[in-house]
Amino acid sequence: MEKAETLLSLQNISKDFYGNVVLQDVNFDVKRGEIIGLVGENGAGKTTLMRILFGMNVIRETGGYHGKVCIDGEEVHFQSPFDALDAGIGMAHQEFSLIPGFTTTENIVLNRESMRPSIFNDVFGDRMSILDRADMKARTVATIAKLGVNLDPDTLVSEMPVGHKQFTEIAREINREKTKILVLDEPTAVLTETEAEVLIKALRKLAAQGIAIIFISHRLHEVIEVADRVVVLRDGVIVKDTPTTGVTVRDIASWMVGRQVAADRADEAQRSFQEDILTVDGLWVDMPGETVKDMHFTVRKGEIFGIGGLAGQGKLGIPNGIMGLFPAGGKVKLHGKPVPLNEPRLALQMGMGFVSEDRRGVGLLLEESLEWNIAFTAMQIQDKYLKPILGGLFKIRDEAAMRTLTEGYIDILHIKCTSPAQKAMELSGGNQQKICLAKAFAIAPDLLFVSEPTRGIDIGAKRLVLDALYKYNRDLGMTIIMVSSELEELRSICDRVAIVDEGRITGILSPSADLAEFGLLMTGERVAKSTEDSNG
Amino acid sequence: MRSLKQFCADFGWPRIIIFFFLVALFIAAPTVGVRVDASLSDVFNRFGQNALFVLALVPMIQSGCGLNFGLSLGIIAGLLGATLSLQFGLHGAVGFFGALILASPFAILFGWLYGKLLNKVKGEEMTIAMYVGFASVMFMCIMWLLLPYTGHDMIWGYAGKGLRTTISVENYWSKILNDFLVIKSGPFFRFPTGEILFVLFAAGVMGLFLRTKTGTAMTAVGSNPDYARASGISVDKMRIISVIISTVLGAAGIIVYEQSFGFIQLYGAPLAMPFTAIAAILIGGASVNKASMLNVVVGAFLFQGLLTMTPSVINSALQTDMSEVVRIVVSNGIIIYALTRKTKVTK
Numbered sequence: 001m002e003k004a005e006t007l008l009s010l011q012n013i014s015k016d017f018y019g020n021v022v023l024q025d026v027n028f029d030v031k032r033g034e035i036i037g038l039v040g041e042n043g044a045g046k047t048t049l050m051r052i053l054f055g056m057n058v059i060r061e062t063g064g065y066h067g068k069v070c071i072d073g074e075e076v077h078f079q080s081p082f083d084a085l086d087a088g089i090g091m092a093h094q095e096f097s098l099i100p101g102f103t104t105t106e107n108i109v110l111n112r113e114s115m116r117p118s119i120f121n122d123v124f125g126d127r128m129s130i131l132d133r134a135d136m137k138a139r140t141v142a143t144i145a146k147l148g149v150n151l152d153p154d155t156l157v158s159e160m161p162v163g164h165k166q167f168t169e170i171a172r173e174i175n176r177e178k179t180k181i182l183v184l185d186e187p188t189a190v191l192t193e194t195e196a197e198v199l200i201k202a203l204r205k206l207a208a209q210g211i212a213i214i215f216i217s218h219r220l221h222e223v224i225e226v227a228d229r230v231v232v233l234r235d236g237v238i239v240k241d242t243p244t245t246g247v248t249v250r251d252i253a254s255w256m257v258g259r260q261v262a263a264d265r266a267d268e269a270q271r272s273f274q275e276d277i278l279t280v281d282g283l284w285v286d287m288p289g290e291t292v293k294d295m296h297f298t299v300r301k302g303e304i305f306g307i308g309g310l311a312g313q314g315k316l317g318i319p320n321g322i323m324g325l326f327p328a329g330g331k332v333k334l335h336g337k338p339v340p341l342n343e344p345r346l347a348l349q350m351g352m353g354f355v356s357e358d359r360r361g362v363g364l365l366l367e368e369s370l371e372w373n374i375a376f377t378a379m380q381i382q383d384k385y386l387k388p389i390l391g392g393l394f395k396i397r398d399e400a401a402m403r404t405l406t407e408g409y410i411d412i413l414h415i416k417c418t419s420p421a422q423k424a425m426e427l428s429g430g431n432q433q434k435i436c437l438a439k440a441f442a443i444a445p446d447l448l449f450v451s452e453p454t455r456g457i458d459i460g461a462k463r464l465v466l467d468a469l470y471k472y473n474r475d476l477g478m479t480i481i482m483v484s485s486e487l488e489e490l491r492s493i494c495d496r497v498a499i500v501d502e503g504r505i506t507g508i509l510s511p512s513a514d515l516a517e518f519g520l521l522m523t524g525e526r527v528a529k530s531t532e533d534s535n536g
Numbered sequence: 537m538r539s540l541k542q543f544c545a546d547f548g549w550p551r552i553i554i555f556f557f558l559v560a561l562f563i564a565a566p567t568v569g570v571r572v573d574a575s576l577s578d579v580f581n582r583f584g585q586n587a588l589f590v591l592a593l594v595p596m597i598q599s600g601c602g603l604n605f606g607l608s609l610g611i612i613a614g615l616l617g618a619t620l621s622l623q624f625g626l627h628g629a630v631g632f633f634g635a636l637i638l639a640s641p642f643a644i645l646f647g648w649l650y651g652k653l654l655n656k657v658k659g660e661e662m663t664i665a666m667y668v669g670f671a672s673v674m675f676m677c678i679m680w681l682l683l684p685y686t687g688h689d690m691i692w693g694y695a696g697k698g699l700r701t702t703i704s705v706e707n708y709w710s711k712i713l714n715d716f717l718v719i720k721s722g723p724f725f726r727f728p729t730g731e732i733l734f735v736l737f738a739a740g741v742m743g744l745f746l747r748t749k750t751g752t753a754m755t756a757v758g759s760n761p762d763y764a765r766a767s768g769i770s771v772d773k774m775r776i777i778s779v780i781i782s783t784v785l786g787a788a789g790i791i792v793y794e795q796s797f798g799f800i801q802l803y804g805a806p807l808a809m810p811f812t813a814i815a816a817i818l819i820g821g822a823s824v825n826k827a828s829m830l831n832v833v834v835g836a837f838l839f840q841g842l843l844t845m846t847p848s849v850i851n852s853a854l855q856t857d858m859s860e861v862v863r864i865v866v867s868n869g870i871i872i873y874a875l876t877r878k879t880k881v882t883k
Contacts, residue, residue: 200655238845277571323766325765325766344767344768345763345768345769346768347768348767348768354766356766358762361760361762362762362763362765362766363763363766364759364760364763365756365759365760365763366759366760367759367760367825367826368755368756368759372752372756376752376756376763376767377767377768379749379752380749380752380753380767380768380769381767381768383749384747386749389744394748395748395749396747396748397747397748397749397752459804473678
């Protein structure tokens with residue numbers, strides 16, 4: 001077979017979004033019939049790389065890319081995803097792009113339907129042709145056979161189990177005769193173990209037929225199982241490109257997260273904690289895209305407890321669920337008293353605060369003044385910043401007290417603004433984040449949830465935000481649960497770091513633990529093994 | 537010069553233009569034989585008549601329910617209160633305040649149901665509200681005929697049942713507010729002190745309410761419902777409260793209107809009333825999600841001034857009768873203008 005022939009070659013690909021470099025000198029080749037495992041943390045540049053390969057508009061709109069994409073040795077310039085399709089690149093997306101009300105067949109051959117002419121063709125042209133359903137079905141059956149899976153051509157997509165949707169999506173791509181390269185973005189994320197195994201078999205079968213596959217996944221053991229070669233991206237650079245033979249999951253995990261941070265943790269040795277402040281038992285949260293399944297952990301009074309993990313694995317669901325913003329269930333106890341779930345007001349009244357990851361959506365009143373933003377929660381929950389009028393008949397806002405409060409926080413947190421009356425939307429991201437912190441500090445919570453506190457803000461502001469958290473923890477003994485995608489950040493400030501994968505905590509580590517350990521937990525390798533063991 | 541420019545920008549060009557247009561109409565009035573003092577008196581009177589409707593829009597705007605196109609529901613509650621007051625034969629101040637009190641339970645009930653409905657259609661409030669308004673007016677067209685009213689000066693003479701389209705309140709509580717502390721000057725000028733005071737009182741209470749804890753929460757719900765929820769506010773509850781307040785104010789508004797106008801108008805009359813109120817608050821500088829007391833007062837005054845002066849001056853000048861046409865063109869034109877330009881609120 002012509003297996004050695006290079007099909008796709010990426011040469012010196014670089015891409016920046018307005019000066020923010022996301023890919024730098026990326027080089028790799030894909031051979032005919034080869035399966036490449038592409039791995040990397042969130043934000044490592046995988047998606048951007050695939051977008052370049054696929055000719056997505058967003059790349060051109062943001063200034064294009066540098067380097068060359070060659071297919072069969074010839075340089076190509078895709079103007080749109082259609083060009084990429086014509087050149088033989090197929091992509092199955094993480095979010096299915098299927099039409100729910102159509103059958104498997106209709107979805108697979110969509111826009112490439114078999115037709116036979118009707119009597120109107122002479123007058124109106126090909127658009128009046130009639131669908132040749134028998135042939136469409138035959139083609140579908142052939143495609144499904146090529147994939148080697150069990151898929152009914154007549155089922156509606158809306159009635160399929162999620163695994164079958166994934167197969168339909170892939171079948172649609174390989175139904176094109178020209179498809180030579182198939183890009184699969186997290187194809188197994190929604191599948192069960194057995195479905196994933198079937199998929200992996202199907203992929204091997206496809207590869208044997210000469211189709212090259214780029215397999216993007218966080219499940220490292222699957223990558224090792226299915227891929228011939230693994231390419232590891234980290235911060236936009238390829239750090240490793242090696243055949244999978246002899247590579248262990250642990251190796252890949254440490255390549256993925258491999259930054260060495262000099263953790264400056266002088267006082268760690270002296271930290272000691274007594275009683276538990278929060279116990280979480282069997283928590284589930286139905287937060288779209290961040291589902292929490294069965295969470296168990298305890299947080300001790302006075303500590304900074306970090307929660308990390310890859311995006312979409314459920315770490316954000318924890319604070320949102322406990323604070324009542326998304327439907328949740330299970331047992332949560334604060335100071336030994338049960339926390340009523342799904343009731344934001346009661347959660348706040350019990351002495352918990354929350355800084356949301358969705359700063360502009362949930363965290364701020366963008367059209368209102370900073371005074372309102374900071375004082376509002378304290379006013380509503382604790383009746384602060386109100387003054388009686390008409391001899392105590394009514395209570396109205398105490399604007400002066402609100403101003404004093406706001407000025408205080410502007411001072412402490414170094415918030416850059418023109419006045420406390422400025423609108424929140426006029427502030428920069430970092431300063432908006434400080435307003436969110438101030439809002440949470442203003443209710444003086446015993447336990448503060450901070451979700452992605454440094455997302456989308458610049459380095460200087462990051463430092464200030466982390467320092468503020470550190471200071472409130474050390475000076476006032478405020479217990480903080482910090483949820484963040486940035487492992488480095490968690491390691492720099494937390495006393496313990498829990499890693500979440502697929503809605504469960506896979507392990508709790510000391511911040512000084514080996515990086516590879518974190519990587520393994522993040523990709524769920526550790527827990528997968530331990531559950532298998534316990535099941536016998 | 538710079539401060540003048542700043543002032544103009546703050547005040548809003550549309551309002552400045554309308555203001556000067558109004559001034560021009562007053563200047564032109566004597567030349568076509570329209571009396572300025574009578575016109576001024578009219579403007580104040582109509583301001584008092586309509587200001588409560590405009591005020592009624594504020595709570596729902598603040599809570600994010602948009603412009604209350606379904607204000608007719610409140611007006612219907614007010615009409616029920618007014619007709620019941622007549623039915624029970626209440627006179628004078630007792631009759632007027634009796635009508636308010638009788639209307640309140642209806643307004644609260646209607647507002648509560650209406651609010652529940654609006655909570656189910658978040659994002660589409662204004663469209664749904666408009667149909668609620670239309671449907672309820674049409675439903676009441678049937679009810680006015682069927683409800684067992686017996687007051688002999690309210691029902692159709694020939695059938696002996698069913699309410700008339702127009703019922704005079706002459707013998708009950710006509711001009712009860714207007715004539716309270718009224719200031720007269722010459723045969724044509726009357727300043728309706730009582731009515732204006734009532735309006736200012738209502739605006740003052742609303743202003744204070746918006747500064748209370750509940751009022752603050754309501755504004756926050758309108759500004760960002762997710763923020764409000766994360767701060768422990770029940771978004772749906774706040775929205776229902778705002779709808780109830782709006783409906784109650786609409787009911788009070790129609791009763792104030794009737795005592796000044798002298799008649800209760802039933803059947804299709806409430807249909808267009810929300811539109812003039814909405815046009816007024818938009819002229820006043822409110823947007824779909826922010827409104828202040830100043831917007832209400834300025835808007836009601838400018839819009840009613842325009843409605844009073846334009847037809848009378850233009851009719852006299854052109855010798856035609858096109859007041860109704862002008863009214864409709866102006867009010868709907870303003871609504872379109874304001875809804876298509878969701879600019880920031882002017883102070």
